[in-house]
Amino acid sequence: xxxxxxxxxxxAIELRGVTKRFVNPAGHAFTxxxxxxxxxxxxxxxxxxxxxxxxxxxxxxxxxxxxxxxxGEVRVLGHPVHGVERSAGYMFQRDAIFPWKNVLDNVxxxxxxxGVGRSDAESRAREWVVRVGLAGFERYxxxxxxxxxxxxxxxxxxxxxxxxxxxxxxxFSALDxxxxxxxxxxLLDLWSTTGAxxxxxxxxxxxxxxxxxxxxxxxxxPGTVKGEYRVDIPRPxxxxxxRFEPRFVELYExxxxxxxxxxxxxxxxxxxxxxx
Amino acid sequence: MGGLERASGDQDAVRARAxxxxxxxxxxxxxGLGVFILASWEALTSLRCEGKxxxxxxxxxxxxxxxxxxxxxxxxxxxxxxxxxxxxxxxxVTLEETVLGFLIGVALGIVFGVVLGxxxxxxxxxxxxIKALNAMPRVVLGSIFTIALGLEMPSKVALAxxxxxxxxxxxxxxxxxxxxxxxxxxxxILGADxxxxxxxxxxxxxxxxxxxxxxxxxxxxxVGAIVGEYLGARQGIGLMIATAQGSFNSNGVYAAxxxxxxxxxxAEALVTRLESVLIRWRPNxxxxxxx
Numbered sequence: 001x002x003x004x005x006x007x008x009x010x011x012a013i014e015l016r017g018v019t020k021r022f023v024n025p026a027g028h029a030f031t032x033x034x035x036x037x038x039x040x041x042x043x044x045x046x047x048x049x050x051x052x053x054x055x056x057x058x059x060x061x062x063x064x065x066x067x068x069x070x071x072g073e074v075r076v077l078g079h080p081v082h083g084v085e086r087s088a089g090y091m092f093q094r095d096a097i098f099p100w101k102n103v104l105d106n107v108x109x110x111x112x113x114x115g116v117g118r119s120d121a122e123s124r125a126r127e128w129v130v131r132v133g134l135a136g137f138e139r140y141x142x143x144x145x146x147x148x149x150x151x152x153x154x155x156x157x158x159x160x161x162x163x164x165x166x167x168x169x170x171x172f173s174a175l176d177x178x179x180x181x182x183x184x185x186x187l188l189d190l191w192s193t194t195g196a197x198x199x200x201x202x203x204x205x206x207x208x209x210x211x212x213x214x215x216x217x218x219x220x221x222p223g224t225v226k227g228e229y230r231v232d233i234p235r236p237x238x239x240x241x242x243r244f245e246p247r248f249v250e251l252y253e254x255x256x257x258x259x260x261x262x263x264x265x266x267x268x269x270x271x272x273x274x275x276x
Numbered sequence: 277m278g279g280l281e282r283a284s285g286d287q288d289a290v291r292a293r294a295x296x297x298x299x300x301x302x303x304x305x306x307x308g309l310g311v312f313i314l315a316s317w318e319a320l321t322s323l324r325c326e327g328k329x330x331x332x333x334x335x336x337x338x339x340x341x342x343x344x345x346x347x348x349x350x351x352x353x354x355x356x357x358x359x360x361x362x363x364x365x366x367x368x369v370t371l372e373e374t375v376l377g378f379l380i381g382v383a384l385g386i387v388f389g390v391v392l393g394x395x396x397x398x399x400x401x402x403x404x405x406i407k408a409l410n411a412m413p414r415v416v417l418g419s420i421f422t423i424a425l426g427l428e429m430p431s432k433v434a435l436a437x438x439x440x441x442x443x444x445x446x447x448x449x450x451x452x453x454x455x456x457x458x459x460x461x462x463x464x465i466l467g468a469d470x471x472x473x474x475x476x477x478x479x480x481x482x483x484x485x486x487x488x489x490x491x492x493x494x495x496x497x498x499v500g501a502i503v504g505e506y507l508g509a510r511q512g513i514g515l516m517i518a519t520a521q522g523s524f525n526s527n528g529v530y531a532a533x534x535x536x537x538x539x540x541x542x543a544e545a546l547v548t549r550l551e552s553v554l555i556r557w558r559p560n561x562x563x564x565x566x567x
Contacts, residue, residue, distance in 0.1 A: 066461055084464050096462035100480040100557040109476070113467035141557040161466065 010078035012165055012197030013040040013063055018072035019222075020058050032058040034222035036072070040165075045191065045198045047208035049259060050218030051266035056201040057093075059223070060167040063199060064088045076165055089163030089196075091171040097142055097153050103129060104138040106153050110161040128156040132186070148179035152186070159190060166191070166198045173202070184211060184239045192236065205259060209233075209251050210242050217258045220266040227258045318343045338526065345527035346534065353531065359519050360511050367535065370501050370513040373429055374543075377436020378497035385441045385493075386486060389448025393482070394474075399449070410442050415503055422508040432509065436500030440493040444486060451485030452478055484555055490547050498540060 020033040032055040040046045050056050061067040062074050065085040074081045076088065097106045108125035112118070129138055132152040142150055151171060158166070172180045188211065191198060202208050208215050209231055217226045233247055242248055321337035330338045337345065353363040360366060392399040392406075418435045425431035455478050463477045505514025513532050520528025 064465055066464065086467065088465065090462065090465040092458050092462060094458055096456075096458040098459065098463075098477070098480070100483075100555070102557075109463075110466040113463070113469075113472050113476075143558065157466065 009042055011039045011075070012042045012044065012077060013038070013046075013199060014073075014075040015039075015059070015062065015069075016073045016075075018062060018069045018074060020055070020062060020067065021070045031222040033062075034224050036218075036224050038216060038225060040197050040199055042197055043195050044214065045200065045212045047200045047202060047212035047215045048218060049202055049205055049208045049215060049255075050223060051220050051259075051263045052203060052270075053266060054218045054221045054262070055223030056203075056218060057169050059218075060090065060169050060199060060201055063165070064090050064167055066090075085165070087164040089158040089161055089166050091154055091158050091166075091168045093170045093173060095142065095150050095154065097150060097157060099142050102139050102141050103134060103145070103153055106142070107156045107160055110157060114161065124160060125156075128160045131190070132156040146179075147175055148183060151175065151183055155183075155187065155190065159194065162194070164196055166194075166196045168198065168200045170202050170204075172207070173204070180207075181239050187211070188235075188237065188239070205252060205255060206243060209248060209255070210237065210239050215251075215255055217255060217262070220262045220269070226262065227255070229255050314343045338524070341526040341530045346530045349525075349527045349531040350534070358516055360515055366511055366513050366516055367539070369429070369511045370498075370505065371539065373432040373436060373501035373504065373512070374494075374497045374539075376429075377433045377500050378440055378494055380433065381437040381440025381497065382444050382490070382493060384437065385444025385489075386448045388441075389445045389486075390452055390479075390482065393449045393452025394478075406445075410446075414438050414442075415499075418500075418504050418507045421504065427508050427510050432501045432504030432512070432514075435504040436497040439496040439500040443489050443493040443496060447485045447489035448482055451482030454485070455481045484558055487551050487554055490551065491544065494543050494547055495540065498536070498543070502536065 015036055015038040018033055018036045018038075019031065021029050021031050023029045036055075036059065038048075038059070048056050048059065058067065062069050063076060063081065063085070065074075065081045065083050065088070076085050098109065101109065104122060104125050107128050108118075108121040111121035111124055116124070126138070129135060132155055134149060134152055134156070137145065137149065142153065145153070154171070172183050175183060184207065198212075200208070200211060205215075212231055215229045215231060217228070218224065219226045229251060231251060233242060233245060233251075317335075317340075320335040321333055321340060321342040323334050325333040330336050357363060358366055392402060415435075417438055418431070421431040421434045425434060459477055459481065460473065463473055468476060501512070502514040502517070505512035506518050509515045513535060517529055517532045520526075520532060
């Protein structure tokens with residue numbers, strides 16, 4: 001690793017003055033992100049919250065290298081991102097595990113893609129299947145699993161590659177509340193052993209505070225950083241109980257004031273676009 | 277507790293009995309309907325017939341056939357052979373043409389569909405031609421094939437191939453185009469190069485589309501073989517139909533139709549089996565309507 005510029009350590013994720021414009025098939029350009037600056041320190045769990053359509057997912061696509069920025073610079077672990085970033089893991093909002101592969105093959109697919117031999121990849125996958133609590137389900141296909149179990153497969157599939165940077169796009173938003181709490185706890189447990197840096201996108205402020213070291217609020221599109229809040233609640237945390245701590249409630253109120261205005265702006269816009 | 281369990285056990289038994297009764301009823305009604313149709317057909321073509329003149333019957337069996345006549349025709353064919361030779365040979369010839377046409381058409385359809393689905397340039401250039409070819413009633417090509425390829429098997433196979441090709445082609449094309457973008461993104465993040473992306477994501481995803489087209493295309497292969505034989509052949513079930521038609525033998529036409537129906541049902545069952553083997557991972561993959 002290269003020495004950072006005076007700060008002592010290199011940021012795990014660094015976006016500097018990033019703008020992303022899309023052109024839709026009708027030829028209209030629209031700006032998803034404008035002059036976004038964002039830094040995630042090594043080993044930090046950073047939550048990104050904002051109203052619907054503020055460019056949160058676009059931010060992750062830029063960091064992963066799936067999309068190039070229109071302007072500005074994206075760096076991961078000190079090097080500029082060109083093409084798909086190998087040190088990144090990405091968990092999608094919708095199920096993105098392969099429906100034609102069973103659990104074991106789904107988990108083993110990362111190492112296989114990266115050139116590991118079949119038996120090697122499978123034995124590593126077996127370990128990960130056990131670690132995410134799916135022992136005994138190796139031969140099941142995704143359609144035979146519950147939503148929570150599919151998320152576990154996705155988690156194992158992502159983590160088996162040992163990503164230094166973990167990008168998560170509202171991964172648990174489709175789950176029921178109880179399953180979600182379980183998965184959030186599971187995520188924190190697994191993450192604490194990996195030391196990866198996390199950028200966790202969500203629109204759920206409670207989830208953001210409960211999980212993260214820092215919450216970044218993004219404005220209604222075009223997205224840019226509106227405020228940053230350090231979450232100084234000690235770890236290890238229990239997701240179910242952390243919500244009742246006075247510090248949690250304080251932080252929630254403080255951040256919500258910021259977020260509320262943006263949510264209203266976004267809401268007004270969708271109302272107008274529906275009306276017109 | 278014990279009482280409760282017994283009660284719910286009794287209820288289950290009652291439900292199971294009701295279920296079994298219903299299935300029996302459906303089965304009986306099915307058989308009954310078939311018997312009713314055949315019996316009334318037989319009766320209406322036999323009643324009030326005066327002497328040898330079939331035109332006096334309620335329904336004229338000369339034009340509409342009659343179940344007993346159809347059965348007699350089948351027995352004659354089986355025992356004494358058809359005008360073209362043994363019945364067995366006719367069935368084998370038609371099956372051979374169907375299967376060959378099906379296999380070649382499916383293979384070509386998949387190759388072209390996948391290649392054009394992957395290449396925007398090729399599909400943009402070739403698109404209008406393919407649409408034009410598809411819009412044409414392709415059965416007329418049968419005449420060309422009969423002239424160019426003769427009365428033997430190749431002309432029938434060619435017609436079956438043409439009919440099958442387009443069905444499979446459009447499905448394969450669409451299947452390649454409709455690959456879930458999240459799956460592609462996920463595979464790329466996990467480290468897939470272009471080749472692995474194709475073999476591990478694009479192809480399996482398109483496979484479910486392709487397999488859905490196999491039901492329809494097998495039917496088309498049979499149509500191609502029969503129409504081809506009908507237009508000019510030395511052997512086959514299509515020729516049997518043409519011959520029967522030429523000699524005003526309506527029972528013969530129905531009898532050949534019956535043989536075709538049995539073949540089609542067996543082939544359909546085979547494709548369904550193939551489908552469940554190939555896409556074990558997908559529940560309820562059959563997109564066709566089942567009654």
